[in-house]
Amino acid sequence: MATLTDSAQPQNPRKRFKQRLLRVDPCDTLPLTLKHERIYILPTGRGIAFVFVALVMILASMNYGLNLGYALSFILVGLFASCLLSTYLNLAGLTIQSIVSEDTFAGSPIEYAVAVVDQKGKSRYSVTLAASGASDVIDVSSRQHNNAMLRVKSNQRGEHRLGRLTISSDFPLGLWRGWGYLHTPSASYVYPAPEKPAAAFPAGYIENQKAQAQSQGEREFQQLKRYQETDPLSAVAWKTVARGGGWYSKEFSSGQVANDLRLSLSATASLQGTEPKLSRLCTWILRADAMAIPYSLELHGHTQRAQLGADHKRSCLRQLAKFGSTVS
Numbered sequence: 001m002a003t004l005t006d007s008a009q010p011q012n013p014r015k016r017f018k019q020r021l022l023r024v025d026p027c028d029t030l031p032l033t034l035k036h037e038r039i040y041i042l043p044t045g046r047g048i049a050f051v052f053v054a055l056v057m058i059l060a061s062m063n064y065g066l067n068l069g070y071a072l073s074f075i076l077v078g079l080f081a082s083c084l085l086s087t088y089l090n091l092a093g094l095t096i097q098s099i100v101s102e103d104t105f106a107g108s109p110i111e112y113a114v115a116v117v118d119q120k121g122k123s124r125y126s127v128t129l130a131a132s133g134a135s136d137v138i139d140v141s142s143r144q145h146n147n148a149m150l151r152v153k154s155n156q157r158g159e160h161r162l163g164r165l166t167i168s169s170d171f172p173l174g175l176w177r178g179w180g181y182l183h184t185p186s187a188s189y190v191y192p193a194p195e196k197p198a199a200a201f202p203a204g205y206i207e208n209q210k211a212q213a214q215s216q217g218e219r220e221f222q223q224l225k226r227y228q229e230t231d232p233l234s235a236v237a238w239k240t241v242a243r244g245g246g247w248y249s250k251e252f253s254s255g256q257v258a259n260d261l262r263l264s265l266s267a268t269a270s271l272q273g274t275e276p277k278l279s280r281l282c283t284w285i286l287r288a289d290a291m292a293i294p295y296s297l298e299l300h301g302h303t304q305r306a307q308l309g310a311d312h313k314r315s316c317l318r319q320l321a322k323f324g325s326t327v328s
Contacts, residue, residue, distance in 0.1 A: 023164055023181035030184060033095045033119060034167065038180040041088055047175035050080060080175055087176040090169045093120040094127070097145060099162065101188040103314070103321075105282075109134075109151040110188050112162055117145050124169070131165040154190040157278070157321050162186040189321040192278040198287060199280055202267040224248040260306040261288050261295035263316075278320050285320075289313045299323055 019025055020037075043051070054076045061069030097115040104110050114129055116138065124140040127148075134150040154160055168179035224237055227247035237248040263284055268277040281297070288295040289308065296306035297316045300323075304316050 023183040026161070026183045026185040028182055028184045030099065031095050031097045032182060033093060034091055034180045036088075036092065039088060039091050039178055040180065041084065041176055041178040044170055044174055044177045046173075047080070047083075050076070050175055054080070079173075083173050083175045086172050087169060087178045089122075090124050090127070090171045091167065091178050091180060093118065094124060094140065094167065095119050096165070096167070096182055099165075099184060099186040101162070101186065103189040103191060103317070104154055105191045106154060106157045106193040108154060110154045110160055110190065112150040112152065112186065112188075114148040114150060114165070115145050116140055116148060118142050124171075126169055126171045128168045129165060130168070132163050157190045157192045157275075159187055159322060160190050189318050191317045191321050192275065192282045194286060195276070195279040195283040198283045201261060201284060201287070202263070261293050262298070262306070263288075263295055264298040265300070274324065278323060282317065282320055285313060285316050 019027065054073050057069055057073040057076070060066070061073060095117050097117050099112055099114050101110055101112045112131070116127070116129070118124060118140050121142050123142050126137060127140055128135055128137045129148040129150065131150055132152045134152045136148040136150055138146055138148045140146045152160070152162070163183070165182040166179055167182065168177060170177045224240065225248060227236060227249045235249045240246070240248050261284070263281055265277055268280045271277050271280060285295065285297070292308060294306045294308055297304040297319060299319055302319060304312065304319065
């Protein structure tokens with residue numbers, strides 16, 4: 001179970017009180033269990049109306065001397081009090097195990113999967129988790145992991161932080177609402193939306209590819225080598241693959257089998273505005289990855305060398321997302 005250490009707490013008493021009450025800073029770490037000091041509870045609008053009705057019944061019973069009215073009023077008051085305890089117990093002991101998210105593209109929702117587990121051997125009902133305008137209601141089975149899915153809108157690229165997570169419930173009768181706050185540094189990246197329709201690769205790369213294709217016949221074949229992810233599909237020895245001899249690439253006397261794709265903002269000079277340029281770079285990265293073409297990315301002082309792979313693609317797309325320090 002994680003707790004907020006003294007070193008992580010604000011030193012100013014006013015800030016420390018605000019942090020404990022509202023969890024304004026992302027200082028919590030997971031897993032974290034809801035305890036009594038994190039749970040707040042107040043009557044709902046329905047609960048206030050319930051109390052008002054019970055009060056009217058008591059006054060009417062006193063005025064007309066109705067013993068059955070007294071009995072019914074006291075039963076309702078007891079029910080109201082017992083619901084307070086039930087609502088509290090529905091939240092106490094819940095553990096937020098993890099918060100996992102995947103990067104996405106602008107215009108698509110970010111999905112945060114919040115894993116919730118019961119630690120006290122009892123089922124919980126109608127537990128609501130909400131953050132950044134998204135919410136989900138789940139039932140938590142005894143000693144089992146249950147996932148709540150928060151789909152947050154992402155119209156702007158950049159690093160998106162989930163923000164403060166609210167765990168609440170008004171079980172069983174909606175007379176009381178209990179809630180607690182959790183604030184971790186959970187975040188994901190929103191990439192630029194890919195350009196549609198997709199534009200062709202930079203003119204310089206296309207010209208180099210044509211020149212390489214024309215000179216391909218003039219170069220002397222040297223040997224076959226083991227296929228690598230960085231080798232273009234045009235260099236694959238397809239006849240060898242078809243015979244079941246394994247994956248090999250053709251290597252010519254020049255020792256050069258591919259022309260790396262160099263991506264930068266200067267290659268999008270024909271476009272106006274930063275966002276359209278980043279969208280085109282995003283499209284090129286996705287196409288190059290799908291076509292197994294090694295590519296590099298240069299963005300104002302930051303360069304990713306030419307290579308392939310999921311990690312390289314993620315790193316380049318995140319550089320696009322962070323360009324200009326856009327944070328949502």
